[in-house]
Amino acid sequence: SRSINLAVIPGDGIGQEVVAQGLKVLNAVLPQDVKLETKEYDFGARRYHATGETLTEADLAALKKHDAILLGAIGDPSVPSGVLERGFLLKLRFAFDHHVNLRPSRLLPGVATPLAGQPEIDFVVVREGTEGPYTGNGGTIRKGTPHEVATEVSVNTAFGVERVVRDAFARAQARPRKKLTLVHKNNVLAYAGHLWTNVFTKVAEEFPEVTTDYIHVDAATIYLVTDPGRFDVIVTDNLFGDIITDLAAAVSGGIGVAASGNINPSREFPSMFEPVHGSAPDIAGQAKADPTATVLSVALLLRHLGYDNEANRVEEAVSADLGGRGDTSRTTDEIGDALAVRVAG
Amino acid sequence: SRSINLAVIPGDGIGQEVVAQGLKVLNAVLPQDVKLETKEYDFGARRYHATGETLTEADLAALKKHDAILLGAIGDPSVPSGVLERGFLLKLRFAFDHHVNLRPSRLLPGVATPLAGQPEIDFVVVREGTEGPYTGNGGTIRKGTPHEVATEVSVNTAFGVERVVRDAFARAQARPRKKLTLVHKNNVLAYAGHLWTNVFTKVAEEFPEVTTDYIHVDAATIYLVTDPGRFDVIVTDNLFGDIITDLAAAVSGGIGVAASGNINPSREFPSMFEPVHGSAPDIAGQAKADPTATVLSVALLLRHLGYDNEANRVEEAVSADLGGRGDTSRTTDEIGDALAVRVAG
Ligand SMILES: CC(C)[C@H](C(=O)O)[C@@H](O)C(=O)O
Numbered sequence: 001s002r003s004i005n006l007a008v009i010p011g012d013g014i015g016q017e018v019v020a021q022g023l024k025v026l027n028a029v030l031p032q033d034v035k036l037e038t039k040e041y042d043f044g045a046r047r048y049h050a051t052g053e054t055l056t057e058a059d060l061a062a063l064k065k066h067d068a069i070l071l072g073a074i075g076d077p078s079v080p081s082g083v084l085e086r087g088f089l090l091k092l093r094f095a096f097d098h099h100v101n102l103r104p105s106r107l108l109p110g111v112a113t114p115l116a117g118q119p120e121i122d123f124v125v126v127r128e129g130t131e132g133p134y135t136g137n138g139g140t141i142r143k144g145t146p147h148e149v150a151t152e153v154s155v156n157t158a159f160g161v162e163r164v165v166r167d168a169f170a171r172a173q174a175r176p177r178k179k180l181t182l183v184h185k186n187n188v189l190a191y192a193g194h195l196w197t198n199v200f201t202k203v204a205e206e207f208p209e210v211t212t213d214y215i216h217v218d219a220a221t222i223y224l225v226t227d228p229g230r231f232d233v234i235v236t237d238n239l240f241g242d243i244i245t246d247l248a249a250a251v252s253g254g255i256g257v258a259a260s261g262n263i264n265p266s267r268e269f270p271s272m273f274e275p276v277h278g279s280a281p282d283i284a285g286q287a288k289a290d291p292t293a294t295v296l297s298v299a300l301l302l303r304h305l306g307y308d309n310e311a312n313r314v315e316e317a318v319s320a321d322l323g324g325r326g327d328t329s330r331t332t333d334e335i336g337d338a339l340a341v342r343v344a345g
Numbered sequence: 346s347r348s349i350n351l352a353v354i355p356g357d358g359i360g361q362e363v364v365a366q367g368l369k370v371l372n373a374v375l376p377q378d379v380k381l382e383t384k385e386y387d388f389g390a391r392r393y394h395a396t397g398e399t400l401t402e403a404d405l406a407a408l409k410k411h412d413a414i415l416l417g418a419i420g421d422p423s424v425p426s427g428v429l430e431r432g433f434l435l436k437l438r439f440a441f442d443h444h445v446n447l448r449p450s451r452l453l454p455g456v457a458t459p460l461a462g463q464p465e466i467d468f469v470v471v472r473e474g475t476e477g478p479y480t481g482n483g484g485t486i487r488k489g490t491p492h493e494v495a496t497e498v499s500v501n502t503a504f505g506v507e508r509v510v511r512d513a514f515a516r517a518q519a520r521p522r523k524k525l526t527l528v529h530k531n532n533v534l535a536y537a538g539h540l541w542t543n544v545f546t547k548v549a550e551e552f553p554e555v556t557t558d559y560i561h562v563d564a565a566t567i568y569l570v571t572d573p574g575r576f577d578v579i580v581t582d583n584l585f586g587d588i589i590t591d592l593a594a595a596v597s598g599g600i601g602v603a604a605s606g607n608i609n610p611s612r613e614f615p616s617m618f619e620p621v622h623g624s625a626p627d628i629a630g631q632a633k634a635d636p637t638a639t640v641l642s643v644a645l646l647l648r649h650l651g652y653d654n655e656a657n658r659v660e661e662a663v664s665a666d667l668g669g670r671g672d673t674s675r676t677t678d679e680i681g682d683a684l685a686v687r688v689a690g
């Protein structure tokens with residue numbers, strides 16, 4: 001009989017509330033014969049304040065035993081900027097080699113966009129997750145003096161670029177339009193740019209059915225607001241991916257509905273699924289948070305674990321729910337209930 | 346008697362056409378007693394193909410003698426990506442220490458935006474122009490092999506950050522809203538982020554009237570499409586500035602109307618003014634290019650040289666022209682003529 005052994009990290013702010021709805025929908029959609037085991041972990045601001053710890057070796061060993069991880073949100077204004085980001089979120093991505101950071105953007109019917117004319121948007125960004133300027137390489141000399149010099153080193157390897165580019169090609173191949181766009185800044189960042197462009201061109205030979213093109217990251221932000229329909233799959237570096245996926249989320253309905261997966265395709269380590277939005281401390285505990293992004297992250301989790309039908313059902317439930325929303329405001333729990341009913345039905 | 350000794354670089358593609366209109370308007374707006382001398386320089390694809398040169402020491406010595414530089418566009422598909430960008434555009438910025446890259450965004454009446462609801466947009470980005478990931482620092486080992494490693498080093502100095510941050514504070518101070526936003530990614534790029542944040546906080550003490558805030562670059566792209574009115578002046582690093590100013594141009598009427606200045610505030614070297622759009626080879630020579638961005642760059646040039654009234658008149662002419670455009674399509678020349686008439690009248 002099948003089973004899913006899930007690590008659950010509610011985290012800070014609205015994390016607890018949205019994760020509860022994600023689990024509700026997960027329970028409702030899974031077939032009877034699938035045994036779902038969950039174990040909750042306390043990470044984030046509370047734990048940091050109590051113990052000074054963000055993510056220990058023992059934590060990593062415990063998390064490693066799970067099939068996947070569902071995370072709500074990590075971050076609180078009471079913790080200095082960067083501590084939880086680098087000490088927990090990035091540490092986990094690097095420790096579990098989450099090199100495919102998957103961020104789909106679909107403008108669903110009934111969802112408001114800041115763009116005029118309600119354009120069709122349906123693309124996915126494959127963001128590299130373990131290299132680029134995110135490696136923490138760099139340093140400072142003469143800190144705090146008028147002669148301070150601070151550096152940040154973007155590290156890019158053929159190994160790291162090739163595996164994520166190949167993953168993106170495979171995803172493009174599996175989609176109806178079969179189109180892959182490389183986003184970089186190879187006219188300025190020439191060393192990294194050459195590596196990315198070269199690997200992209202080489203891997204393209206293995207996927208003759210996939211149409212490819214290249215766009216500089218600055219121009220990509222223009223297309224994301226003037227012609228987002230031009231994109232099918234995008235592959236890009238860690239930092240460019242961070243930037244364009246927030247913009248992509250904004251134009252395709254906002255971070256309230258943006259899901260993401262931090263994926264290790266080899267399954268050597270568990271992959272982690274989380275809404276793109278943060279902990280939103282200003283609305284925490286008020287039952288106002290929209291759990292949709294978390295529920296869509298559950299769909300990515302299901303697909304990653306091979307439950308394609310269930311993933312589709314969750315996404316269809318979300319589409320139907322968003323389409324029928326109108327102007328009535330519902331609590332976090334009510335939205336979760338509605339989605340759970342839809343996936344079960 | 347006053348004089349302006351201007352270097353003119355038409356460059357590639359539509360550069361020639363738009364620069365001609367910029368000069369037309371400049372001639373029309375300048376008072377009788379100001380003597381305008383112009384000297385045209387041949388840079389870009391033609392020169393590169395003929396001589397292999399992009400920008401020599403002798404070129405720099407010649408350009409240095411001018412009061413300012415007006416540039417159309419540089420770039421052509423016949424030249425490998427990066428050659429003219431690094432060999433001409435960036436080389437000039439670095440050689441002439443253009444550390445203030447000024448990019449205003451105003452959504453003018455009558456101008457189409459991809460955003461719904463025609464929001465009010467009036468902000469200016471002060472992008473650092475001589476540091477960050479643009480320094481060309483970095484390298485490659487094992488090029489072309491499966492073990493290639495390519496690095497890019499972002500270099501940030503207290504000297505370089507402080508001068509651009511102070512410039513941005515002074516600009517914010519001179520505007521009605523007096524608000525300055527620092528855009529960076531200090532939770533991840535902690536070395537550079539600490540330097541920027543620290544310098545920003547220190548310089549802020551000299552400008553007690555200026556309200557300040559900080560936004561991560563990824564979140565900034567969200568605000569640029571959901572609430573661009575929140576911005577007054579933005580100061581940011583070279584690469585983040587590159588990315589967000591293209592997005593800013595897109596939301597505030599497109600790169601057809603986006604102007605920029607590469608400024609050396611000390612006037613030790615001439616500053617350079619150019620439209621944000623590129624050479625657009627697909628429409629070159631067809632009298633289809635909109636010279637508005639170049640004409641607005643002329644306004645920035647005039648203001649830089651102390652001709653504030655004339656700068657205002659050029660900007661008012663552009664506003665009036667855009668507001669009265671309707672749907673009739675005019676040639677590059679006709680738009681230039683209309684603007685020249687307006688500034689003279
Ligand atoms: C919180 C931060 C470290 C993170 C990132 O920069 O990757 C976030 O912005 C994201 O996109 O997941």
Ligand SMILES: CC(C)[C@H](C(=O)O)[C@@H](O)C(=O)O
Pocket residue numbers: 187188218430431434435587
């Ligand atoms: C052409 C390129 C080198 C340049 C840059 O990246 O700065 C351009 O994008 C710009 O914004 O002026």
